[in-house]
Amino acid sequence: MGSSSRNLYVGIGEGQSTSRPPLFDGTNYSYWKERMRIYIRSTNFQLWLVIKNGEQIPMKKVGETTVPKTEDELDAEDIKKVENYAKAINMLYCAVNPDDYRKISCCTTAKEMWDKLEVTYEGTDQVREAKIDFLTQEYEMFRMKEGEKIDDMFDRFSKIINDLPTLSRRRMPTRTL
Template sequence: MTQSIDKPPYFNGAHYSHWKNWMMIFLQSIDYKLWDIIEDGPTIPSKRVGEILIPKERHEWSDQERKQVQLNAKALHILLCALGPNKFAKVSSCDNAKEIWDKLEVIHEGTNEVKETKIALLSLNYENFKMDPNEVIKAMFNRFSIIVNELKGFGEAIPEDKLVRKLIYSLPES
């Protein structure tokens, strides 16, 4: 199955780390500011009234503020269009794109403590990785790629030179 460059990658609940990376690249390719909205949250036009900061009414927004609000709406739209009905139902009450992204992360990756545990387990799998007896190189490489890609999905990228060395050392002497 191929992916259109005009449509966001579809997510039905399977292979979250793959979808997450794919969606991040998709959003950045449309407009890097969309990714900034997901990372930092939307800018809410506001004004100071005495000591208090309150949201501005829509008719008070400047053109620049309207563009910022539009970016969140665009990111929100892209994310919602990418979700299947079950995933949509879990995030449809979110007000902005960052909330959706964060909620999907917690649902599929867990809290920070759960993420740290998963990273520790994946790191252990990486460190102990060896080619199994009677395993073909292609199958070994696929197993290795899954571990490395999952680590990358959690923000634990390993430099290419280390990956190559690890693969070479994982081969049997024969």
């Protein structure tokens, strides 16, 4: 079902729209992740903060302890936060294919969903570090291949340069060619 549902989903098509999130078809995660991050931030920055930092459940003080508020106890500010939590989850659901929907549907927060997609497609921190080291080495050893067209060389170079910051914004190579 994986590839057939993915192909069906791709058949729906995607435009460069500002009114709907970029669709993830299960390939080229780093490209989708950056587009999605920018889309969410430009649509509603609060939604990005919910995805990045997680939810903060509205709480109340009962004696010496703090407990979650019930739905009936939420004030206007709390309701806005809870709506943003639901919008962030919905935005992620709307942006993934059916296979990835199944992977994240067990998550209860948008942060969990985002993190699960990251681990699925980028790996754990150790895997990510290994990928960064590999891409850094490719960057440092980059040379034009014998008989290679400039366009092809530029495509290879762009892929290395574009994949590095999506894996880690901290470790971008500073050496120039």
